Amino acid sequence: xxxxLWLIPIAISLGLLGLLAFFWSMKSGxxxxxxxxxxxxxxxxxxxxxxxxxx
Amino acid sequence: xxxxxxxxxxxxxxxSGLQDIPIQTLDPMGGHMDITPYVTHISDNxxxxxxxxxxxxxxxxxxxxxxxxxxxSGVTQARMNLSTLRLNVAWTGGKHLANDILSALRALGxxxxxxxxxxxxxxxxSEIKFLLxxxxxxxxxxxxxxxxxxxxxxxxxxxxxxxxxxxxxISALIALPTVAYSGQPFFRSAWxxxxxxxxxxxxxxxLAVILACxxxxxxxxxxxxxxxxxxxxxxxxxxxxGRYLDARxxxxxxxxxxxxxxxxxxxxxxxxxxxxxxxxxxTAIRPGDRLMIPAGQRxxxxxxxxxxxxxxxxxxxxxxxxxxxxxxxxxLYSGTTNLTHPLTVEAVALASHSxxxxxxxxxxxxxxxxxxxxxxxxxxxxIYVPFVHSIAALTFLGWLLWGADFxxxxxxxIAVLIITCPCALGLAVPAVHIVAAGRLFxxxxxxxxxxxxxxxxxxxxxxxxxxxxxTLGRFTLQNEDKLTPQQLxxxxxxxxxxxxxxxxxxxxxxxxxxxNHVSEHAGGGLCGKIGQTVVKFGSAKFVNSxxxxxxxxxxxxxxxxxxxxxxxxEDCPRDSAPDTIAQLKAQGLTIELLSGDQQKIARKTAQxxxxxxxxxxxxxxxxxxxxxxxxxxxxxxxMVGDGINDAPAMTAAYSSASPATAADVARSAADIIxxxxxxxxxxxxxxxxxxxxxxxxxxxxxxxxxxMIAIPLAIFGFVNPLVAALAMSGSSLLVTLNxxxxxxx
Numbered sequence: 001x002x003x004x005l006w007l008i009p010i011a012i013s014l015g016l017l018g019l020l021a022f023f024w025s026m027k028s029g030x031x032x033x034x035x036x037x038x039x040x041x042x043x044x045x046x047x048x049x050x051x052x053x054x055x
Numbered sequence: 056x057x058x059x060x061x062x063x064x065x066x067x068x069x070x071s072g073l074q075d076i077p078i079q080t081l082d083p084m085g086g087h088m089d090i091t092p093y094v095t096h097i098s099d100n101x102x103x104x105x106x107x108x109x110x111x112x113x114x115x116x117x118x119x120x121x122x123x124x125x126x127x128s129g130v131t132q133a134r135m136n137l138s139t140l141r142l143n144v145a146w147t148g149g150k151h152l153a154n155d156i157l158s159a160l161r162a163l164g165x166x167x168x169x170x171x172x173x174x175x176x177x178x179x180x181s182e183i184k185f186l187l188x189x190x191x192x193x194x195x196x197x198x199x200x201x202x203x204x205x206x207x208x209x210x211x212x213x214x215x216x217x218x219x220x221x222x223x224x225i226s227a228l229i230a231l232p233t234v235a236y237s238g239q240p241f242f243r244s245a246w247x248x249x250x251x252x253x254x255x256x257x258x259x260x261x262l263a264v265i266l267a268c269x270x271x272x273x274x275x276x277x278x279x280x281x282x283x284x285x286x287x288x289x290x291x292x293x294x295x296x297g298r299y300l301d302a303r304x305x306x307x308x309x310x311x312x313x314x315x316x317x318x319x320x321x322x323x324x325x326x327x328x329x330x331x332x333x334x335x336x337x338t339a340i341r342p343g344d345r346l347m348i349p350a351g352q353r354x355x356x357x358x359x360x361x362x363x364x365x366x367x368x369x370x371x372x373x374x375x376x377x378x379x380x381x382x383x384x385x386x387l388y389s390g391t392t393n394l395t396h397p398l399t400v401e402a403v404a405l406a407s408h409s410x411x412x413x414x415x416x417x418x419x420x421x422x423x424x425x426x427x428x429x430x431x432x433x434x435x436x437x438i439y440v441p442f443v444h445s446i447a448a449l450t451f452l453g454w455l456l457w458g459a460d461f462x463x464x465x466x467x468x469i470a471v472l473i474i475t476c477p478c479a480l481g482l483a484v485p486a487v488h489i490v491a492a493g494r495l496f497x498x499x500x501x502x503x504x505x506x507x508x509x510x511x512x513x514x515x516x517x518x519x520x521x522x523x524x525x526t527l528g529r530f531t532l533q534n535e536d537k538l539t540p541q542q543l544x545x546x547x548x549x550x551x552x553x554x555x556x557x558x559x560x561x562x563x564x565x566x567x568x569x570x571n572h573v574s575e576h577a578g579g580g581l582c583g584k585i586g587q588t589v590v591k592f593g594s595a596k597f598v599n600s601x602x603x604x605x606x607x608x609x610x611x612x613x614x615x616x617x618x619x620x621x622x623x624x625e626d627c628p629r630d631s632a633p634d635t636i637a638q639l640k641a642q643g644l645t646i647e648l649l650s651g652d653q654q655k656i657a658r659k660t661a662q663x664x665x666x667x668x669x670x671x672x673x674x675x676x677x678x679x680x681x682x683x684x685x686x687x688x689x690x691x692x693x694m695v696g697d698g699i700n701d702a703p704a705m706t707a708a709y710s711s712a713s714p715a716t717a718a719d720v721a722r723s724a725a726d727i728i729x730x731x732x733x734x735x736x737x738x739x740x741x742x743x744x745x746x747x748x749x750x751x752x753x754x755x756x757x758x759x760x761x762x763m764i765a766i767p768l769a770i771f772g773f774v775n776p777l778v779a780a781l782a783m784s785g786s787s788l789l790v791t792l793n794x795x796x797x798x799x800x
Contacts, residue, residue: 040137
């Protein structure tokens with residue numbers, strides 16, 4: 001039974017971690033424009049990772 | 056107005072459901088608006104502005120807009136929000152760049168208008184964020200408390216009392232802060248209801264949660280086996296989801312309605328005391344400002360004429376299609392259109408205006424009668440709450456009389472309160488409404504609030520305003536076949552120089568034809584020279600001809616000394632009107648027509664469209680009285696209108712609708728707004744509302760049947776925490792699934 005003494009705190013802190021992650025994602029505006037974000041990545045203009053001429 | 060009707064040039068097949076909104080130019084009558092007053096100054100030479108974008112609905116649009124705006128030199132950031140259709144642009148340089156951004160957007164094919172966040176909106180946005188956080192906290196608590204509870208339930212006798220007690224203490228440590236945080240929306244609403252001496256659904260919810268928690272805390276301290284922490288947090292979690300859905304529906308439709316309003320901002324030319332002129336948005340006009348109103352412009356505010364005489368198109372105010380002549384000293388209301396001659400006017404405050412202040416008073420009176428409407432959930436609460444609370448009290452007394460101890464009696468009474476907690480009402484009604492609103496949205500119909508469905512579903516009589524609602528609010532030529540091409544050409548050549556509604560009807564017939572010395576006579580007509588011949592086009596009096604035709608508007612063309620020729624015009628019904636009326640009739644509704652226009656015109660429109668009951672020359676007060684009569688007769692009237700004169704009637708009606716092009720007052724009085732200017736949304740809205748109403752009724756029945764089984768179990772003490780928690784989530788799941796059935800049918 002002594003395993004519970006550290007398993008329960010771990011379980012709860014994992015849950016808390018998830019909750020904090022959700023709060024952070026809300027604060028950073030990830031829920032402000034779900035439609036736009038869903039479609040924007042289709043058109044993002046990726047710059048090449050390295051420039052061909054530099055080689 | 057014709058620009059709005061003709062520019063339905065948007066891409067097909069975009070998923071947002073908004074593509075049928077035509078792009079509107081900021082000022083339909085022309086003139087470039089200076090939007091610099093809307094620019095926010097950030098620091099030094101950094102500025103930003105929020106714009107509403109019209110016509111954007113997919114990834115391609117977003118990319119096109121963001122790239123296009125970023126390409127303007129000086130722009131540092133352009134970020135488009137596709138959910139709210141707002142574009143935020145930041146730049147360095149001068150304020151004036153805002154106007155370049157606007158024209159760049161127009162060149163890309165998108166409509167744009169400046170947009171200011173108001174406090175009400177910021178408030179509802181922060182409310183919804185709080186609800187989301189509350190759901191997250193409650194969700195976290197539900198998962199962890201359940202984890203511990205399941206161990207206690209399944210552990211049975213194997214678990215030592217000490218371990219059980221430890222589990223209860225941990226549950227208490229999680230549940231109590233959660234209830235204090237996530238329960239706030241319910242506690243606040245229940246408290247304010249009790250303070251006003253009535254009850255709502257939040258009263259039993261708050262009571263059940265608080266009692267369950269305090270009892271569980273007591274049991275935990277005493278080391279007893281039964282706690283209800285899991286049921287309390289689960290209850291909050293499920294109810295918060297319902298609350299969130301409801302708030303999101305209101306926010307979404309509120310945003311869309313504000314977007315419409317932002318797009319109808321027009322510009323005005325102010326004459327400064329120095330004599331210089333300046334173009335400003337209409338919101339920047341203050342009472343006492345002197346304004347220049349060119350022919351063809353809509354009046355931005357209520358004002359009195361200082362100098363000039365002109366025909367004014369009053370249909371948005373009074374419902375009359377024929378323009379009227381106004382001169383110095385006369386008062387004009389915002390929304391009407393100056394047609395023929397430039398005017399200098401002085402802006403007046405809203406309250407000082409007799410007509411509008413009268414309308415405002417009428418609207419306030421109407422709104423009071425509307426607030427008497429009680430939401431179905433609250434109506435149920437009025438019966439439900441006393442019933443449930445007396446049963447709980449009786450259970451408590453019954454057990455005491457039976458000889459049970461105080462603790463058993465309390466436990467059973469609280470079990471009754473928990474099991475009867477109106478989860479079904481709290482979750483299932485908003486769930487039905489949001490599904491229904493989503494379907495309406497796809498058809499381009501905005502619904503203001505969830506309870507509008509309840510009112511719309513009861514409609515028995517639909518009452519239409521005529522001008523601008525059933526009809527387009529503009530004239531079309533009726534007797535084209537009786538005119539020679541030359542007559543038409545001459546009339547059109549003169550008409551192109553005027554914004555009078557009759558003249559505008561001829562604009563489409565314009566061919567290349569040179570006219571000299573064109574002059575426009577307010578209240579009369581147009582006069583000009585084609586070659587050597589004097590050509591006149593205007594009223595019967597203007598060309599000295601007797602007027603003789605009934606039911607239509609007419610103008611006369613006089614070429615040289617020849618006898619005048621009549622041109623007949625009519626305000627035509629919208630294309631969608633006959634179909635809509637037929638469909639509404641098929642739904643078993645009675646249709647009536649109300650018009651501020653002349654009796655004979657109202658009669659003709661009614662007959663053309665197959666409407667049996669019509670009333671002409673109705674004042675705003677009479678319209679409202681009629682609606683009140685219909686309402687007290689139990690017809691549950693739905694008023695469809697677009698003008699300022701319709702607004703009091705719309706607030707007096709049981710439910711109301713207006714097209715997106717309606718006057719601000721009318722639109723804000725409407726429960727549903729028909730976008731894309733199509734009346735055909737009306738039968739759809741009624742059908743969906745009726746459907747939603749049936750689902751709500753089913754859900755309520757389900758909840759009642761459910762309680763009838765559960766209450767006896769609770770009264771006789773068979774409900775342990777496990778049964779309570781399962782019963783609660785089971786019933787919520789059932790009603791939610793029933794609500795979602797709507798999407799398939």
